[in-house]
Amino acid sequence: SLPAAPLVRYTYTEAGELLAVYDRSNTQVRAFTYDAQHPGRMVGHRYAGRPEMRYRYDDAGRVVEQLNPAGLSYHYQYEQDRITVTDSLNRREVLHTEGGAGLKRVVKKELADGSVTHSGYDAAGRLTAQTDAAGRRTEYGLNVVSGDITDITTPDGRETKFYYNDGNQLTAVVSPDGLESRRAYDEPGRLVSETSRSGETVRYRYDDAYSELPATTTDATGSTRQMTWSRYGQLLAFTDCSGYQTRYEYDRFGQMTAVHREEGISLYRRYDNRGRLISVKDAQGHETRYEYNAAGDLTAVITPDGNRSETQYDAWGKAVSTTQGGLTRSMEYDL
Structure with a gap:
């Protein structure tokens, strides 16, 4: 419900x-x-x-x-084709831009450590090249109409090519060494097979013409795995190639509440009214509990034997100390 x-x-x-x-x-x-x-x-x-x-x-x-x-606080200074960003420690970055209206793009970054990176774009504002601080350039070839990446050339000149069907779905990738991986789709556009660079194929089967998620997968060895899904796309059962089945249960919010494995091995999960995990209990009643602060940071974990580990956070959610077994470790951060 x-x-x-x-x-x-x-x-x-x-x-x-x-x-x-x-x-x-x-x-x-x-x-x-x-x-x-x-x-x-x-x-x-x-x-x-x-x-x-x-x-x-x-x-x-x-x-x-x-x-x-x-x-850190930040100050922004705007010029014709340049934005200067200065933080509260007086570190400065400069962003150089080109283009107008919605096509304005950052083409050069001067970082606080003195390094510089560059980016190139096509007439539609799509990324076509990046040069890192060491001068290494990576280029991206694009389909003029769809914008799909058709090839990537790395700084060493090695090229990877990408191919698509009429629905803009990736169908093949050819690596610089010439090896190819492939994907095939059915009429509705669902993935029905994947072939790796080594030639091994995994096949996907669906229950009917309307199913969006596969009911079975069969790998190159012929081993088949079965999946059962809820109408909301949640995995209800998974059966591996040996027939070993795992079942899953969910609450009305879609959060997993139970996992049932063979031989009576089960785990039960509880959540608070904000949807945060507060308890994991096994079939024997062994329970691990979790506590949080108002910001949602995990502050304590209590194991089945009663041992408690705690974490303290600063105002921005960074852990500043952990306490476990009477031993406290403190953390400090730079800016």
Whole structure:
């Protein structure tokens, strides 16, 4: 059965601006603040349990400053074909751009360590080449109409070619050594076979003309594996080539709640009202439990024998200490 309550809820300002996002437990997970003088201009954004990031704009409506109270802040300076980004440690990156309107692309990056990278694009703004800081150039050939990558040439001159059908589905890859891998599809566009570079083929069979997921796969040795799916695309049962079957159960939110293997071996999973895993229990009743903070960071794991390991985080969700068996390890980070 489907959930009676909404999975996600949104609230808006009177001007129609997104104000907050709530999860299925009705817990606020994101919040937004806007400039009263400029409708639609976001000046603050916060995730649950995290500090608020603030934004300042110039008269043209461009972000000129991003303020992070518990981390690096950034300043943006705009010129004709250049954007300079300076962080709160005075490290600078320069982005050089070409093109206009929706086709403006970054063609050169000057990084804070002095290195420089380049990118090339076609007339439609699609990536055609990249040159790294060491001067090594990789080129991408594109289909003019579809934009599909037709070949990649690496800095050493080795070329890999890609082929597609009329539905833009990948049908073959030819490696620089001449070896080829292939894919075949049926009329509805479902994958029916894959042949590796070594010539081994895996075949896929479907229950009917409307099935999107395969019912069986047969490898090059003739070994067959069977899959049963729910109408929501969840794997309900998997039978390997020896006949060993594993079954799966799910809750109404689509989260896996049980795994049943042969010989009575089962695992049961429980979640809190926010969808976070809080317990894994086996058929003998041995249980591992999990705890979280308001931001969703995993803070504790309690094993079946009662041993507890804990993790502490900074404001941005980076682990700063772990405690297990009375021993605490601390972590520090650079910027």
